[in-house]
Amino acid sequence: MDEAALIKAAQRGDAHAFNALVLSYQSQVYNVAYRIMGDAASASDVTQEAFLSAYKAIRSFRGGSFKSWILRTVTNACFDALRYRKRRPATSLDGLGADDDSQEGDFEAFLASSEESPADAAERAELRDAIARAALALPPDQRATFVLSDVQGMTYEEIADIMQTSLGTVKSRLSRARAKLRDYLLRQPELLPDEFRQ
Amino acid sequence: MGNRRSPLINHQPDDELISAYLDGRLTDSEQAAFEMRLRADPALKRQVDVTRLLVTAARSLPPQPLPRDFTLPLSISAMPEARPRARASSLAWFLRVGSALATAVFVIAMGIDLVGLSAPSAQPSLPATQATVAVSPAQSEDSIAADAAITTPAESGAPAPSGAMPEAQPMQAMQQAGPSVAEAPEAQPAASEQAEPMTMPQAVPQVTTAQRAAEATPDMKSMQRNAETERAPSAGLVTQTDALPAPQPAEIGPSSDVATLPDEPETPLPLAAQPDATPWWRIVAGVAFVLAVFLGILGWRRS
Numbered sequence: 378m379d380e381a382a383l384i385k386a387a388q389r390g391d392a393h394a395f396n397a398l399v400l401s402y403q404s405q406v407y408n409v410a411y412r413i414m415g416d417a418a419s420a421s422d423v424t425q426e427a428f429l430s431a432y433k434a435i436r437s438f439r440g441g442s443f444k445s446w447i448l449r450t451v452t453n454a455c456f457d458a459l460r461y462r463k464r465r466p467a468t469s470l471d472g473l474g475a476d477d478d479s480q481e482g483d484f485e486a487f488l489a490s491s492e493e494s495p496a497d498a499a500e501r502a503e504l505r506d507a508i509a510r511a512a513l514a515l516p517p518d519q520r521a522t523f524v525l526s527d528v529q530g531m532t533y534e535e536i537a538d539i540m541q542t543s544l545g546t547v548k549s550r551l552s553r554a555r556a557k558l559r560d561y562l563l564r565q566p567e568l569l570p571d572e573f574r575q
Numbered sequence: 576m577g578n579r580r581s582p583l584i585n586h587q588p589d590d591e592l593i594s595a596y597l598d599g600r601l602t603d604s605e606q607a608a609f610e611m612r613l614r615a616d617p618a619l620k621r622q623v624d625v626t627r628l629l630v631t632a633a634r635s636l637p638p639q640p641l642p643r644d645f646t647l648p649l650s651i652s653a654m655p656e657a658r659p660r661a662r663a664s665s666l667a668w669f670l671r672v673g674s675a676l677a678t679a680v681f682v683i684a685m686g687i688d689l690v691g692l693s694a695p696s697a698q699p700s701l702p703a704t705q706a707t708v709a710v711s712p713a714q715s716e717d718s719i720a721a722d723a724a725i726t727t728p729a730e731s732g733a734p735a736p737s738g739a740m741p742e743a744q745p746m747q748a749m750q751q752a753g754p755s756v757a758e759a760p761e762a763q764p765a766a767s768e769q770a771e772p773m774t775m776p777q778a779v780p781q782v783t784t785a786q787r788a789a790e791a792t793p794d795m796k797s798m799q800r801n802a803e804t805e806r807a808p809s810a811g812l813v814t815q816t817d818a819l820p821a822p823q824p825a826e827i828g829p830s831s832d833v834a835t836l837p838d839e840p841e842t843p844l845p846l847a848a849q850p851d852a853t854p855w856w857r858i859v860a861g862v863a864f865v866l867a868v869f870l871g872i873l874g875w876r877r878s
Contacts, residue, residue: 407641408639424645505633508633555626563625
């Protein structure tokens, strides 16, 4: 059964058909949630919540890209979870704000803390892990844009559709996220290949 | 720390250019101009190279293995709270439509109240037994004569009433008011059919009415005039009432026929005929308002 037929069957309440869609997208949905949330437990919870919400709301799906629709669902679920986490000061990612102004200080604080032990960081993490870790200090909207674009390889148009925003906003968020991560790498030369070190 | 933030601030436009350049989003001319800058600016070229490395490394991040299967249990389709919201949505739609209709009824009923269409419709609210307190044509002619008899004291400058007149007095007069002179013949059959229940119209003898009218306070007079003004469309002798300072029973015209009738014991007015009885449109408006709120809340909760 093709995807359109599965969607129609799921809209009639067929749980088998919806589970077939879940099997098709659960890996991508979970990985997006993992890169935005930063840990497996939160990503698992958010993914389950996103699929349950999608099942309840599948009648509101009016066509188009189901992949974008389901990724929008999980992205929104991640934002909700991050907002909830921010209201709980005891959580590990305390201090991550929703607005960019407050996030600038968070990112700088993250860079400062990383600089305190560059040797340890170079020893325990490869470049990719360092990037993934640094991305978690980005503001949520920039983080999601970076994950969807540079981790998941989606186009600007797909990201704009998923995040329900304009193309210009996607470009702006992505360029700011890349610039912050790039500056972080430039301050951690031990993480870079030899040809990039000065 | 401030000098470290400077690259983010000073090169913000370059950041967007770098990002667009790496994603192939620049036009041919923009790309050519940017590559010329890269050849002339080693710092900018380093930024581009590191950004390219960043993007390449991010795209090579290994996918995380699934901690578990995220398929939903098949029993979920039997759970009302997890079922797709089709049924709830249709019910919510009906509830909203019902709420909208109730709101429309409420608005119409209040419009009737505000616009004043209620005045003509107030008359039918009286029981038929009182509304059809009609007299025969002969009695109607007599009533005109009685009008003159009753209005005489008032016109003669009677002293202000004491104000002890019962509140039911104007209503009694109104109940005694039958149809206008022109309507009297048509109403006569109904009156003959319902003659027995009508013990009240004959309750006020002429002398008593005249005396009470003479005792009416100025406030009572003004109240009665207001009441007459509201009943003007159904009253046959409106122009007379405006000219008469006397109380209502003498002004309504045919109603004063009762003054010529023999005395009978007064009976209490039916509740529906009381002046403060709630009009039907206000009852409808109240019911519609409650329905609109109730259905609206239900529809909102279902959606």
